[in-house]
Amino acid sequence: MTTEGNNRSRILLIGLVAVAAILLGKLFFIQIIEDKYKINASNNSMVYDLIYPTRGIIYDRNGKIIVSNKVTYDILVTPREVTPFDTLTLASALDVTPDFIREKMADYSRNKNKIGYQSVVMLKQIKPEVYMKFAELQYNFPGFRGQVRSIRDYPVNAGGNLLGYVSEVDQKYIEDHPGEYRPGDYAGKTGIEAAREKELRGEKGYHIYLRNSRNQIERQYKDGEMDKEAVPGKDIVTTIDADLQQYGQELMRNKVGSLVAIEPKTGEILSLVSSPGVDVNMLADISQHYNEIIKDPHKPMFNRAVQAPYPPGSVFKLVNGLIGLQEGTLNMDMAYPCYQGYHFGSHKLGCHSHASPLKLEEAIMMSCNGFFCYVLRNILENKKYKNIDEALDKWNEYVQSFGFGHKLGSDFPSELGGTLPTSKLYNKRYGKGGWKFTTIISISIGQGEVGVTPLQIANLAAIMANRGWYKIPHIVKASEGVEIDPKYYERQYTMVDTTNFKKVIKGMWRAVNNGPGTGCTAAVAEVKGLDICGKTGTAQNPRGADNSVFICFAPMDDPKIAVAAYVENAGFGAAWAAPIASLLIEKYLLGETTRPDLESRVMQGNLMGRVKAY
């Protein structure tokens, strides 16, 4: 018995040691070999309390703030910590209806399990005054607290489409920018906010806290040693002139269209108005107004200045004229007749009544359609080229060099390239050899297959001002810590010589300054002493009245500003576009207008009734 007992005792002791070895083996595995648990542990107990950096401030070219930040508060609720409270007192403190609070609380209790010990946002962006009222009473409402949030503030009405808005990122946005955003982050979605999102957003920081399993923060991890401070976003200096932008907005009020001004020497965009636009008061909290904006038939979110492809109308005659001069198919002495238009077969391309025949300078001044039909015809039927296909493609190449038919490459987001016809397009449409000059005659006067954006014709105005070159229009200036692409400093030359530009510009000067009654089309734009050079356009609009177009620059000899105005359904170029553009130039060069009557007519003009909503 004793030996047997001793034997069994030994087996039991071996078993004891074996079990202890199993326990220690498993402990060795999870404590020393396996990393999984250590990683889990840090997720488990450390709370990364994100600190959102303040977004960079946006300045205008003169150092004026156009977008800054202001403080608002969100009201957060931790439903599990809420004790019975007086709904009426809380409602009045928060400036909401008692029903709103009741509904919210009912909603939280329905989703009790989902929410758990977490906090949820009950109210967004309440004003500091309201928050102060709440803060005084906060001790009555356990589970409710305020959280500071910085939102955008717009001291100047510089136009929602230009500035762009900042809103919470959605799933798609997060996926499109891998690793950069998390749900709940904000990002600039349009305009300057989007163009310079990387600089403006700054870097998030965090405080690390230790929390318990009820999600309650207990204390700072390592007394904040491992915390990272947020890096504020960089400030952005834009090329915009805030005063000019605001003035432009006023001029374009109650009109549909765009107004773009560029400093010709630098390509800097001085103002960029798209009308109607998003009111800056809505920008700060765009999601609240989203439905309202979406329902607006005039599509205020649509930035016409860079996204609308319009027919340029007669302003395009400048381009055709210049090409003709460069190609040698046109010279200053050539004169063409115009009897109410250009006749071909039983058709004609009509024109208004004016003296005939005309030379180039007068043809520009009076915007003669017939003359420019001859100009394009000579270009396309140039013997130099094998056939019209080749001639048209050469023409296309010329026009491209003016920044048309492709994206200019500005730093403004969502820029559109516009359209330009090629032989390929016509061959496809009419068959090879199935078309000739008269088939495509409308491109002589900037109609038909030519589609341009207001930014592109503003750039054309800058090309005219520079006599043959442009710098890519851009919206952001280089400033401390913010660089811009070197391409914006390079001159982009057109394929037309400077000398030819000088000839055409004379016509542009006369179009404005030849004096009323002399047949010049833009006498309304004349401002004594400013030497404005311009060209009107009246572009067909399939939806109602013609579009009113005007491009100009001033002063003629040392151009400081080039402007394009494009007003939908506003009739002749001289009717609205020319006054608007010239007023803008006046404002920029003189600081105020010398023509208050015209200014008030423009500002009070309401063309919205003429515009067919689409």
Added chain:
Amino acid sequence: MGNFSDRGVKQSIDWKLVVSYLLLIVIGWINIYASIHSAEPSSIFDFNFRSGKQFVWILTAMGLALVILFAINPGFWRSAALPMYLFVLVLLVVVIFVSKDVKGSHSWFEFGPVKFQPAEISKITTSLLLASLLSQTNFKITRLKDFLMAAIVIGVPMLVILAESETGSALVYVGFLFVMYREGFSGWWIFSIIIAIILFILTLTASPYVSALALFGVIVVTGAVGSGQLDHRFWINVAVLAILGLLPWLSGKVSGTEGVLAKIKPMYILLGFGLVSLILMLVKGYKERKRHLTLASLGLLAGITLIFSTEFIFNNILQDHQRKRIEVLLGMKEDPTGVGYNVAQSMIAIGSGGLKGKGFLNGTQTTFGFVPEQSTDFIFCTVGEEWGFLGCLVVILLYVFMIWRIIVDAEKSREAFTRIYGYCVASCIFMHLFINIGMTIGLMPVIGIPLPLLSYGGSSLWAFTILIFIFIALYRQEKKYY
């Protein structure tokens, strides 16, 4: 009454046992303090907190130990074993009807602020009665009547405790099997029970196929050990098992093909082999009168039955929530926020401790309340997190030392009562140790059971103090008088 003069306190008491007891209590106390220590540190003696209360429990437990050592005649335990056993049994039954529901279990008496769990005391009285029964001179455990007597002594309180829904405490009684084994109970039974548990778990976690394969393996190996020879038949069996093991993989290769091959499932082949060898073994066992072959074939039959009934019960009889609980317990489903939350949190806490741990009071998982029941059932998490693997090693070695020491002392006893009681104490501590630590590191299902001497709680601390010190007193008495 004790006699101080006979051999002297110093010589007669097993001081090594007392010291390991004291060390474990102090370790427990420190870790209880650490586990409730939060952002506002308090004194370890603050009576408003568990560490302060535990200090009181420790002082009273030591008082109890002194009383047991010096004020009570060790002979009392043997003579009073039956009445105490019956009294506690009554308490165990009464508590079911008068106690409040605590997480589904009815096991606590409450007298104002004092709570008391008779299941803890029951371990002591059961041990005493079992020791008293097994130490009777005419008791033979191999005799069915005597075995049943012992089974009743162990089984009745165990079943009542199960009725209280205290699964963990009931499981501790399985440990008395070790005592029975030491006293002559067949080791084959213990072996069979362990194999049955393994097959049960394998069936659920792996597949019935793997489980059946394991069963075959066990039969082949035990058969070879039983016959005492590793001949060619053994190796043929091993080869067949290896092929059968590869069968599911092979069948996966051809299962795409149409026809007869696809219809033959590996399970059928396996069962075919099983049936053939079963018949062969039975015939051979009968012809050659080899008892081990007959037993092996019976074991095979029982094993197969177990495997299929397990699978059937699990899939067809158990309800969803029961199935889910078993799945999580066996680690079949990752469910860190559901039933398995406690284990996941506990393993994260222990795992994050690394080799040396995060240091006293620096644990993030345990002090911030991720681990549930952190000062009671999951106190080992705090040890693991703050003292690391080295801390765990020290604690486990202390327990092993204590159990080892008790067994060695028990073996040295001249009185069967002392020896058997010593084994009972060792088994209780061992079961608690294995179940509790096994639970915190995911080796065992989560069944609430305290870690002896370390966990917070008066009932448990008192019960183990009494349990251990009765043995020390009994052992001391032997040394004193012989």
